[in-house]
Amino acid sequence: MTRRSQASVKRTAPAAGAAALLEQTWRDPPGLVGWLSAINHKSIGRRFIVSAFGFFVAGGLLAATMRLQLARPDNHLVGPDLYNQIFTLHGTTMMFLFAVPVMQAMAVYLVPLMIGARSTAFPRMTAYAFWMYLFGGLMIFAAFLLGMGPDAGWFSYVPLAGPDYGPGKRNDFWAQLITFTEVSGLLISIDIITTVLRLRAPGMTFARIPLFVWAMLVTAFMIIFAMPAVMLGSTMLIMDRLVSTHFFNYAEGGDVLLWQHLFWFFGHPEVYFIFIPGLGFMSAIIATFARRPVFGYPAMVMSIMATSFLAFGLWVHHMFATNVPELGKAFFTAMSMMIAVPTATQIFCWIATLATGRVNFRTPLLFVLGFFFILVIGGLTGLMLGSVPIDLQVHDTYFVVAHLHYVLIGGAVFPLFGAWYYWFPKITGRMMDERLGKWNFWLFFAGFNVAFYPMHHLGLAGMPRRVYTYPADMGWGPLNLLSTVGAVTIAVSVLLFIVNAVRSRRHGAIATDNPWGASSLEWAAASPPAAYNFLAPPVVGGREPLWEASKDVGAPTYVTGLALDVREALATTPLDARPDHRYIFPQPSIWPFVSAVATTIMFIASIFSPWAIVWGSLLVAVPVTAWFWPKRAETEKHLALEKRP
């Protein structure tokens, strides 16, 4: 802490109206233009979460339609063409427009608060990423409503999704949606990594980073190394379709399996960058409601890292039915088994935490307990799928559908709902209704198992995935009907959640700053937090800043000396978070929004003509330059604050 000792400690009277000034400096500008120019991480985070939830509901409605179609054999509610579009869009929406973005959205809102910062590292980029995500999602749903929805599955296997067997522009929209969401996801990842590494409160060393922040940091790194694969793959796909390249044309030296390798090299890690943030929510919620820090912090961190590394060695277990060399398959089976160890470790640590803690049964904890039951089942069926011989039987059957929903809904959606109940008071300043919350949980939990448990049996009884209907004499009818009943129950429980959220937002009990008696820094900010998060950014002296006294004897407890009328914050060193320099954040700007619009036009146009890339990039260059170009007035202010390194 050398630099800190150098820093002189002033003691003078409180500056009058400091809070008002800061609020004025950090808040979003007024008016519609102001709304579009907003870059405050909380505004963007809120919009991000709400949009992602919107897509979750849309994807859910698609799922409900499928369940109604499958409720009885030889059903003709929707025909094969529409059904294929529906299940493709359901998978695409849930994976690309809900599961991954919603986790990043939570991070955009929470991470700066949890590490005692005032903003994400690149707020304008955060805004741009959000708009790109939103426009991409709107594009794909527009295409669907126009009868041009993608219809080759969320995995878009070639040649089915290729130019020869996927006529029209349907799958081009899919491929371009990937580009949208990847741009968004990758930018947010850079943002989160830089935020976590450089903007942590002084004293928050690596060993003191909250587990949720760890999870998001690791996830961000995974995204950076996994997403490029599918981005490249979807680009090849669109080039094959638009300009006749031959990447996937076996007759001209291409290869059909190349797509599967590229897709699953991303696709399998993707499961984990949906799952790992869920683990982060788990740790945050369990610690608070067991009234003690999570047992085995180092083990937890190590497990998250181990998972993220092993996740890159699993992709071929989606391809066991192709003729991949046997030896390779054995390796991937081994990896699939191995990745269970870190997850098991975390589960045991949480159980230990609950066993040695004092338990406060509230809705967030209920959802966490739901995780244990559902995810453990999903994990075990995962082991079965990891084994080559068993996979050969259940691969591409409803057994897999059951498994993946047990893992993703159990491992991510249940913790996520818990997280929404947990952080709702922080975001809105009001508590959610506990009684509705419990109904919401029990209906969701029951409905989920009724909907998805029977699918295990359907799969073993030979029902393949992605069939729009099935003959009556296969005997799959009753279980499918049961499953549909479960699906409806889930829909009701989600409706309850919406009702609860909307009502509580207006009439919920006023929340204190720290309604759950939690330990992490976001609970030191107001509920809802002021635009500037912390009037005096905190200095951290331990892993549980709100629970334990500072471990750094005689260390200061808060930061002063930051400008009030300029968006200025403290940048710290990556490892041990020592104060490094004062970082000046950009002002709100309309240009990220305009740039996103321009990029959207370019991307959609390039579905129809390769030349759109050329004139489109010129179209994008203009707003991006304007975005970067500094304002004279701001520069003046900065010069006044300037101090050379």
Added chain:
Amino acid sequence: MSARGLTCIVAASMLALLPAACDRELRKLSKPQSGGPVPAIGDKPVGMQPGQPGPGLQETSSARTYDGQNAYELNQGKRLFRWYNCGGCHAQGGGGMGPPLMDDKWIYGHEPDQIYDTIMNGRPNGMPAFRGRIPQEEVWQLVGYVRSMSGQASPAAAPGRSDGISASPAEARRTRENPRTTGPEPPVKTP
């Protein structure tokens, strides 16, 4: 990029339902049922001589399902062009025993109905009659595809490259020829 492409962008991005965009991707999976008069059927088997129809199929006006801008119909047409071995004479549109189909020259006319007529009733010097051998709906699909070979279909609907040896550029990337009728005259023989 094409005007149609632009309309599609506007449609998609503005969520406005433009019929142009919808129809192009529509898949009419259930063809219209037809009644209508029962034509007389020749009783002796017919070979593939020009101008002589095969027996059996009942034709109806309601079966005119031509849509030269529908991606699915065009793609089906391309499949049938391969299945019925049209390439045997016309190659991949480049022409062989039969005239090329990629260029702007149409001996017997480029209008859909003229092409339909050519396929159904055949033409002198080699083009067999497919009446009675290919159902009307499929002939109309072939008509749409044949026109797309010289770029008459929107690039947003015309087929892309096939999964096979690519002899000629994909229909979606062909330059739109300005069709002109050159016949009636014997088809150009290329050695």
Added chain:
Amino acid sequence: MNAIQNALQSAGPQAAQIEQLWWLTLAVCAIAFVPTLGALLWSLWRAPRATEATPADTAIVSQPERRTRSVVVSAVVISGIGLAFLLLASVRTDHALAQLPLEDALNIQVTGHRWWWDIQYDDPDPSKIFSTANEIYIPVGRPVVITLLSDDVIHSLWVPNLHGKKDLIPGQTATMQIRADKAGTYRGQCAEFCGLQHAFMAFTVTALPAADFDAWRAAQLEPAAQPTDEKAKRGEQLFTSGSCMMCHAIQGTTANARMAPNLTHVASRRTLAAGTVANTPQNLAAWITDPQKIKPGVNMPAHHLPGGDLDALVTYLGTLK
């Protein structure tokens, strides 16, 4: 169509191997599941209750929790052992699947089409090669090597009662070794999404005693029966001079196209349109008239035949036993 399709009712060594592994894995997973959830419920039951006001217990941060740690560590170790065991079992089964003895194996070549199966029985003697569609017949107890090809997109051949699935990938050749030890008919269907009618791309594998199989094979090698009565003759003429012969083949006639199922012995089949409807004259007539009603998206076109012609055609096809 009332054939069974179930991964847990094995009728051959391959499926049996997998079934054993399945039950073993299930047992191990149950052994893992019960104590884990038990431990969770137990700790929740005995842990003292608290409210958000309860001061957090941070003492434990400073003093190490040796007992808890040893419990957690041993739990991790045990699960590690369980996983290693499962891995071993899985690899062993995988090995066993590759060891099916193949002497005097029957060679069948299956080509996937949207949305039906072209089946060709290979033989060193070319005159003994024949094609059929959607219904595979094999002798009981004799190994069968199936060569898998695709004509368009990726399909996957799956007969759960006999073996796991194997993909048919365009531009690649895969093989699958099976053996049926129980006589019977086993249903299978395409397991890789292949477009509009993926749901109705089914087939059956019928295991016959050796003698019956040879009889069946001899019958299949015969060319189509010559029509005797006038109506059937008319039907054949319609078939060979009309649009049917553009895609279908019937051995012993001029029809020899390969785009659609070989109909030489169509009357001997259980179902039409790859397991979509039962093979009855009514269904056949409906199918010829408007296939899209029965199997939307199928490549078979509608045929608006005058009543008499339709009747003749159906009668003729009915004679192709």
Added chain:
Amino acid sequence: MTTNKRLSSSPAGRIPGNVTPGGALDVSGLPSYAFGPRSLMWWGTLGVIAIEATVFAMMVATYFYLRSQAPGWPLGVQPPLLVWGTVNTLILLASVVPNHFTKHAAESHDLAGVRLGMCLCILFALAFLVVRIFEFRSLNVAWDANAYGSAVWTLLGLHTVHLVTDFADSLVLAVLMFTGPLEGRRFVDVAENAMYWDFVVFAWLPIYAVIYWAPRF
């Protein structure tokens, strides 16, 4: 500093939880920006570099995967002509000199040096963009001829996209350096731009090897 209001005291509330209140940490003395790994922009740029390096790696992997599936390589065409690719490699490597000159000028707040350096860099950029056109001409294969053609065109295209964006960045930055408004942080932007330039140059070397030499072995 007088024009700027600062919070220089213990505020009411908002001090994290039950931590025993110590003193304040006054950071007004710290620099308002920093170079290299100390700057946030450096980490942002590093993130972008990581992503793009992964894309290149994936594309190279694709190239060799396709090659491993092919009967012969390159698929029935001549390998690319060496001359233009090699010329461009030399130009790119040479551009490292003015680039680093610019970087050092920026780090020592030498505006004149930065202006000169950036102009030189832009001249180099123009040079390798022009030569790049001839490179595409000398590939001896069309992108739609076969999978090999698709792979090399995509690989070369990907890198060209980076050349173009880097050229555009530098151009905008150079203009800014002449027109202003300027502050110390702008020198950081110049330094990070130089770092990205280095990436584009050194990422080229493996790509050059793959495009021009791999088909010859």
